[in-house]
Amino acid sequence: MAGENEPGTVRPGGRTARVREAVLRAAEDALTELGFTHLDLADVARRAGVGKTTVYRRWGTVTGLVADVLLDMAEQSAPRTETGSLSGDLKANARLVQRTLTDPRQAALFKALIAAATGDTKTAAALHRFYDIRVAEWAPCVRQAVERGEVPAGTDAEEVVRAVSAPLYYRLLIGGGPLDEAAADRAAEAAEAAARAGAYVRGREKPA
Amino acid sequence: MAGENEPGTVRPGGRTARVREAVLRAAEDALTELGFTHLDLADVARRAGVGKTTVYRRWGTVTGLVADVLLDMAEQSAPRTETGSLSGDLKANARLVQRTLTDPRQAALFKALIAAATGDTKTAAALHRFYDIRVAEWAPCVRQAVERGEVPAGTDAEEVVRAVSAPLYYRLLIGGGPLDEAAADRAAEAAEAAARAGAYVRGREKPA
């Protein structure tokens, strides 16, 4: 995550790009294995087969490196499945999130990313961007439900998608209950029920 | 968070207790001001007016100290308000959480606590305990709603309370939208609508 005229901006090709790739991959591995707390930039450099001077010059701090990891992750997008019904789509989304947060390696990585974002504004912005993109990919299924009349007009599609994820992340980070398929299905059903009841209609004065 | 026969267990009175108090207060201040990332135990010792050797001996690591802060916070409980209706109670809860997470100092502290918990099992356990207690304090208002027939029998009261908080914490840590009263009210309404629809009934096979 280089600043204004930081190294890597004038000659971004060839070696510079290769170094970035290697360092970001190494950073993901290190975050997964060690977590945010025990991350050491010299260790990342070693894993990447790169001089530690380079890592310190281009990324500077652990949070700065994590911010760049997030920018990189935001580019690769995963396609969503389509089931035809709001219930089916939301459940598919919930299960995808649940599987991600249950996989030991991915769970560790996401925890590390979120922890890093709590301490640095730029990292937080990169995290928001990452999730905004992911949420936007799933929002269309809610808009289709609005068109089909399953859900009130004016419903905030993004907010419904976030409502599916929120309880699952709550368990991952805060509450710590089981993160199983039942939890995923409950999250999807709750979001759907709330959406049908009009809880996510934008700019109301009073509840329906 | 002393282990089996760590210092402080044989003679817990007098000075030892005073040191613990001073260190925990100083740790809260430091976490609030600097965040989890930049916390330094020597700095905490200085703030507490205590030898840094003592802090390292009794708490060892930053996450260890945070775990003890959480155990301490879990003891002091805040009473809830009662409005008589489920809608009113959940909204009161949502607004309380929203105000906490909006206050700059408290928000910083909670972010730091959650970030610390992502990296250490014991700290995570202490965090779960803290929130289990807070959730349990608010669960009765949902149980009363079940008795009044506002919500289906078999509804998991704790899960409803967690559902109110989840979207607010999602914004704080992950999504980053506005954390205002409208967001709080929406969270409360959504949880209520989902609860009425039976989304939080325990041990169902199929959705209602």
Next chain:
DNA sequence: GCCATAACGGTACTCCAGTTCCATTAATCG
């Protein structure tokens, strides 16, 4: 293909988080 220089990488250095050691203080038991 050649030049100017952006970017990398090794080495040596600094500084402070975390440890070790031991003298001092005071909590608990009788």
Next chain:
DNA sequence: CGATTAATGGAACTGGAGTACCGTTATGGC
């Protein structure tokens, strides 16, 4: 109140995270 020793706290030490310096590599423009 006095003895025992748990617990604290100062001071000196150590290792490694982060920095500075400078020679080497190879990118991008001509």
